[in-house]
Amino acid sequence: MKIACVGGGPAGLYFSILMRRQDPSHDVTVYERNPAGATYGWGVTYWGDLLHELHAGDPESTRAIRDSSVRWSDGTAHIGDRTTTHHGDEGYGIGRRRLLELLTERAESLGVRLEFGHEIAGEAELPEADLVVAADGVRSAVRERHAGHFGTEVAHGRNKYLWLGTTKVFDSFTFAFVETPYGWIWCYAYGFSQDASTCVVECSPQTWTGLGLDRAGEAEGLALLEGLFARLLDGHRLIGRAHPGGGTSARWSNFPTLTNRTWSRGNLVLLGDAAHTTHYSIGAGTTLALQDAIALADALRGAEPGQYRLAPALAAYEKERKSALLSVQSAARLSAQWYENLPRYIHLPPHRMFALLGQRHSPLLPHVPPQLYYRIDRAAEQLQALRRLKRWLGPRLARALHARRG
The missing domain is CATH 3.50.50.60 (FAD/NAD(P)-binding domain)
Structure with missing residues (x-):
């Protein structure tokens, strides 16, 4: 053919x-x-x-x-000045x-x-x-x-996003949420080589215009973002998206x-x-x-x-x-x-907020109060753990009792 x-x-x-x-x-x-x-x-x-x-x-x-x-095996979230880590998110x-x-x-x-x-x-x-x-x-x-x-x-999403690189190398899949006078702005960051990471920045349209990112040139916009995510970047730079013909750009889009x-x-x-x-x-x-x-x-x-x-x-x-x-x-x-409804979750305790971040694919989550959903989810998880323990322990107890009777 x-x-x-x-x-x-x-x-x-x-x-x-x-x-x-x-x-x-x-x-x-x-x-x-x-x-x-x-x-x-x-x-x-x-x-x-x-x-x-x-x-x-x-x-x-x-x-x-x-x-x-x-490769990474953890997920880390920085929410304001608080940090929480979840183990087991293995990815490449x-x-x-x-x-x-x-x-x-x-x-x-x-x-x-x-x-x-x-x-x-x-x-x-x-x-x-x-x-x-x-x-x-x-x-x-x-x-x-x-x-x-x-x-x-x-169909275009409501939030604005920007695809960037950075010389900061992250050893886990990392989220950072920063509060500004105009609302929250956040990024997803992950390493892809020994000397670079991807950093995707996202925010609501109101935050985008309030911060002046709709009017800022590339250098000015990157400098503003470096200031907002200074704690995360630890002195490293943000770099605009590479282009096939050479050079970079920092162009905001709606997905x-x-x-x-x-x-x-x-x-x-x-x-x-x-x-x-x-x-x-x-x-x-x-x-x-x-x-x-x-x-x-x-x-x-x-x-x-x-x-x-x-x-x-x-x-x-x-x-x-x-x-x-x-x-x-x-x-x-x-x-x-x-993410478009982030204010609904962002003020939860960090470990709870991060847990619901992991549950964001649930069709029930938007319709159940976040604190209640978290408690239900934890209870279900504990019940599943008990069921797994029962399946593991049951045959062993039976064999032990049989041996004792023998």
Whole structure:
């Protein structure tokens, strides 16, 4: 099969790797509009379960990704001048640039052709192929030509956010909440290498305008944020988001949640952010894109060229991924809403506030008073612990009593 993949992000590259491993006779080309080695952003996160899925598809690239990642096992929250830590939140961070380098090297070693600096901008520019994969991101030019067919819808979140880097290296997934005269502002920070971390800053529109961040230039805005998060940064700088062409910027946005009614049109199929997005606060974007690549490659196993022969495989891929995404998209919506309603939770004792932060995916939480929800949740947790103890202790007591009677 001749396959053209538009977009050389993690999803497009990993899909090309899987297809060449599946059948080396596949003719696979990845078209990436940016130069080789150029990317945007800082680090990405993923969790241990993803490594098992990637290893099943390609052990070699999985080992390289794992070895280039940093790992944490705690979550820490700084709320004003108070700090609380939760143990057991095991996760991984890796630089986006490093992830792309590893996947690019692996794809090339398997015979995938990569055409960097090649932008597919018009209908006539779509390459001749049995299958065209649109993996060109949330602003997919390929998808937008047929937005009516795909049923593309975009809903923007209320809060403003800014994606930054910092030279401060965090050894846990860290939250910091700072109160200002105009409301709260907070960040999510995590390490992705031995010398850098990602720092995503978020606040309500009222706080954003009250602090003057809507009017501040890049240098002025970063200096203001460094002052607000001085305790967290410990003298380190904040750095604007890297751009493929070089340089950085600190541009505030409202997160776009994108959905599509259908994911394919003839021999064209959507992959990753071109098909769907989920709010960054659940840290699942890269994972979901890679899982899309796995599912699409699995669905195409044994498929033959031709629009009508491909249709069942593309339909099966869409059905599987839409079903898998339902719970994740629900969790992402609830997570975004939790932060949009932060004043409801921020004045709880830190350990309780952090506990409800971990429960922000619950559909009940917005409708139950926070203190009551916390008490119910703790009681349920203790009950589960007692049940686990009973299951563990029961057989042992029975054996002990049997031995004593003997």
